[in-house]
Amino acid sequence: MDLIVTQDGSHSIFAEQYGVTYHSKYGAVTESAHVFIDAGLRMKAVVQSDLTILEVGFGTGLNAFMTWLEAERRNLKIDYYGIEAYPIEPEAARQLNFADLLEVPQRQSDLLRLHTCAWGRKVQMSDHFSLHKKQARLETFLTTKRFDLIYFDAFAPQAQPELWTEGIFRRLFNYLNPDGALVTYCAQGHFKRTLKHVGFEVERLAGPPGKREMTRAWK
């Protein structure tokens, strides 16, 4: 695993297979906070304290970790479902500096628990946060569960065009509860037209450092 340091000091991984990093080079923690926590979780938490979240691309567990911390701060109850085709090794997760960067060094063991806990079933991590990790490819992922929020954190369309298709977003649209939302760092025109085509109401928001825009889409 190629660990890199992004501009805010937080780690990310370089995925050789796709020639891209797991997070923005301008800051992994900064991007995650901006796109998924601020534009996704905080916005939904205003109206709802009990939430189900689907993450596409569990990766380093950064989004899950920050969601767990936020659930505790805001007294939320979150069922988090993360799908990942190629899980990282717990030994790799042990090296990630997210707990230090987020000024919760005492939670390093919880970050690691996100990686060492069982796959394929729901694990109650705390009173505020449960995690169900599923090792699966998005292309073949089917579920009867319904979600309030989707963190769409696949590699970019240029790297993985097969994950940004109309068929995939139609399926994700169906997996959302009424008034559910999907957030992602991507703001490409073709992608937004695809979202509209399957029925989403699409919002353009200011992006994290290094990106002019990001997308939030409503069912």
Ligand SMILES: C[S@@+](CC[C@H](N)C(=O)[O-])C[C@H]1O[C@@H](n2cnc3c(N)ncnc32)[C@H](O)[C@@H]1O
């Ligand atoms: C941009 S990274 C995700 C970053 C992650 N959310 C984090 O905080 O570390 C994309 C992730 O999607 C995973 N992935 C790649 N192809 C996939 C597929 N077909 N289905 C599901 N996940 C996939 C990669 O292994 C990687 O972990």
